[in-house]
Amino acid sequence: MDKSKEDLLQGLLDREAIREAMYAYCRGIDRCDEAALRSAYWEDATDRHGAYSGSANGFIAHAVKARTNGPRMIHQVSNISIVLKGRHAAVESYFQAFQYDNDPQGKLRETFLCGRYADHFEKRGEEWRIAARTVIYDWMKEAPGPEGDEATRFGARSPNGRMKPDDAWYTLLGQAPFSTT
Numbered sequence: 001m002d003k004s005k006e007d008l009l010q011g012l013l014d015r016e017a018i019r020e021a022m023y024a025y026c027r028g029i030d031r032c033d034e035a036a037l038r039s040a041y042w043e044d045a046t047d048r049h050g051a052y053s054g055s056a057n058g059f060i061a062h063a064v065k066a067r068t069n070g071p072r073m074i075h076q077v078s079n080i081s082i083v084l085k086g087r088h089a090a091v092e093s094y095f096q097a098f099q100y101d102n103d104p105q106g107k108l109r110e111t112f113l114c115g116r117y118a119d120h121f122e123k124r125g126e127e128w129r130i131a132a133r134t135v136i137y138d139w140m141k142e143a144p145g146p147e148g149d150e151a152t153r154f155g156a157r158s159p160n161g162r163m164k165p166d167d168a169w170y171t172l173l174g175q176a177p178f179s180t181t
Contacts, residue, residue: 014089015082017128018121022093025130026075031170032067032163034060041130042122048134056130072100072161077117089121089128100145108145114138 021040028036037060041047045056052059067073079094097113120132146153154160159168172178 011084014084014123014128017123018082018089018091019080021121021129022077022080022091022117026077027169029063029067030073030075030161031167032064034064037063039129041133042124045130046132047130050135050137056133066101067163072098074098074161087123089119089123091117091119091121093117093119110143110145112139112141114140 024036025040027033028040041056047056047059049059052062076096077093081092083090094116099111103109115135115137118134118136119130121128122131150160161167164170
């Protein structure tokens with residue numbers, strides 16, 4: 001393979017690795033999967049995320065603790081723009097976050113957030129992860145939580161999303177041929 005094709009192939013592989021890190025972040029935050037969250041960030045990464053600004057480790061600890069109180073969260077990323085410069089990448093990803101949690105008074109609420117992640121990714125060894133993140137908020141709407149319990153609202157629609165390890169995704173990963181044990 002000539003050099004230009006090798007460079008093109010490597011760029012495609014790098015972009016796909018960056019997208020996979022973004023998806024790991026979403027799964028990690030939604031399913032309270034600390035390992036998935038950590039896999040998206042370098043150990044020395046920073047995160048400016050709403051009221052939080054500091055180390056990614058501090059954000060992850062905060063997020064995992066907060067997620068134990070909320071039954072639902074879904075993050076979706078799209079319009080991922082990746083500018084590669086050697087072992088660095090500037091990445092802008094649009095997000096939509098649907099959150100179902102408790103307000104400060106303990107009442108259920110729904111929050112719809114839209115915005116963008118402005119991420120500095122770094123490639124260390126053969127792995128891409130977030131080195132610095134800034135969350136840019138473009139839209140927010142809050143509403144009271146729905147009436148009735150989960151069983152009434154969802155009816156026969158099951159399984160419902162759960163936290164790790166109780167979610168159906170982790171059940172699938174525990175089965176052959178995906179299980180590593």
